[in-house]
Amino acid sequence: MKMIKVPHLVQYQGSKRLLAPKIAQFFPQKIERLIEPFCGVGAISIYAAAHSLCNNFILNDINGPIVDMLEECINSPERLYREYKKIWSKQFLSGMDTVDYYYEMRELFNKGESIPALTLFILARVAKGAIRYNSSGDMNQICDKRRFGTKPETIKNNAVAMSSLLKGKVCLQNKDYKDILKESKPGDLIYMDPPYQGVARGLSSRYINSLPFDEFVESLDFLNQKHIDFIVSYDGKTGNKTFGKNLPESLGCKHLLIEAGRSSQATLNGKEAYTYESLYLSKNLMKG
Template sequence: MSAAGHPPEPRTADGPSPPGAVPQVFPYQGSKRALAGRILSLFPDGGVPRLVEPFAGSAAVSVAARHRGLASAAHISDVNEPLMALWRLVIEDPRRLIDEYTRLWNEQLADPRAYFLRTRAEFNATKRPELLLYLLCRCVKAAVRYSRRTGEFNQGADHRRLGARPGNMADRIRRTSVTMRGSAVTTGGYEDALVGAEPEALVYLDPPYQGTSGAPDHRYLRGLRRDSFAEVLQRAVDNKVSFVVSYDMVTEDNTYGLALPGELGLTHRHVVAGTSSQATLVGRRRVTVESLYISPALLARLGGAGALDGRLGLEPAAPGPGP
């Protein structure tokens, strides 16, 4: 409590991005920002002509790859239509998005708690992408939640913060827009984008974890069945598509979901991914280990398993548990 006995004023989220840092418009639980460097190490030397990122979310890998000049073009997609509409604004109309976010941020100041609830209700009724940006910047731990019954956004606000200040958000949007300029943005499933990718491209897949996609809080708009996912991956292997999959996650004492089937012929490695955001939500701190699966076509382009371990910084004699 403050000296006057009133609750402290909410804080803004953070300051401007350091010069040269990979830009990020909005926080998103499950974002691969912490793991992006490891994933980028799996790009063939010289980069790729096109990076495809279904399950886009924050598109952390696409943004990082474009920022570092490893992908000449990018294609991001997701089944979450308002999210992809937000990405279109970021890339194609950043000025409008900056103006709308600035308006929303300033309007909330009179009563941030009530404003968040009104904006959430308005988003659920209209699906306007600028409202989604505001909600992503204000909701608890950037942990998006959708009602299991209605599919509506139902996560609460983090009342300690007001979200990024308009000036900082404007800088993030401008930098990300420049980085992702010319990228393709589509709404839909991952199947065609993966299976139809050309041999020279690289596909990065970050599907919802098995242990959370069917949970009662229904974090995602649509779950993902392991057997159906494996069938599509097999088609991509048969088509010699180069892809990387982030899949089951392991914490210090838990594993979420089953490994992908061994008959797919994917090369499996475990890499440290940082602190579990899900554990943080319930007041615990756990180190998480991410499973990466590399397709045979990509492994051949990288020079085999030994080269793969070197790129990931792993000891060749201890590549991690297999599927």
């Protein structure tokens, strides 16, 4: 594929932005709609739009503030930039330490003041680009003390570029993934990057809701019965350590491992290991 600069709004842990070229090589030649039931910041759809692989998208996520942020970015990028710039700049003008300012903004977020620009600022300043929630449902991720968050002009450039790619082509939803799958039909391609096994529970949960394994398998079987193509990113391995259960062979999927780069944790421990993510292709995508 031709090398094209693909915009991204903000760093987001688990985003498939860097893996998108490897994933997209398994797309069918014709896609009526690309559906992401666990869209996060929509990296795969943005890549597909930038490379003209599809012109019709459904982006869904159970995390409502993330969906609202994407909607503002796509439909009103200049307004998102202006509001973000106000919040971002105030950390230097408030008289507070910038870290204390982050925690004040996080408290506003948890009280329901989750306007798109505030959500974006929180994402821009959290450690490792990871939003995590406690058992009460409050976002509890710490601040990255080394950085002040993405500069407003960078946000503006990327937001405007994303808008030019997706405006008028995308339906944004905030539903349970199973409801989104019920709306799908043959000709669609469903890309799923669900919460990985073992990271959706406990005090450092990365996700609002966990995803029961058996329920997810039933959903994939439902797609098979409707003859709807899907690709699933799901767990993987680092070095000799494998994470999570494999999807059952009864689904008839092709299971691949795609290299996701060197393990940062292994590097910190003075070791060299590479991380591989599991990619599952539905039956029709295996042809050829």
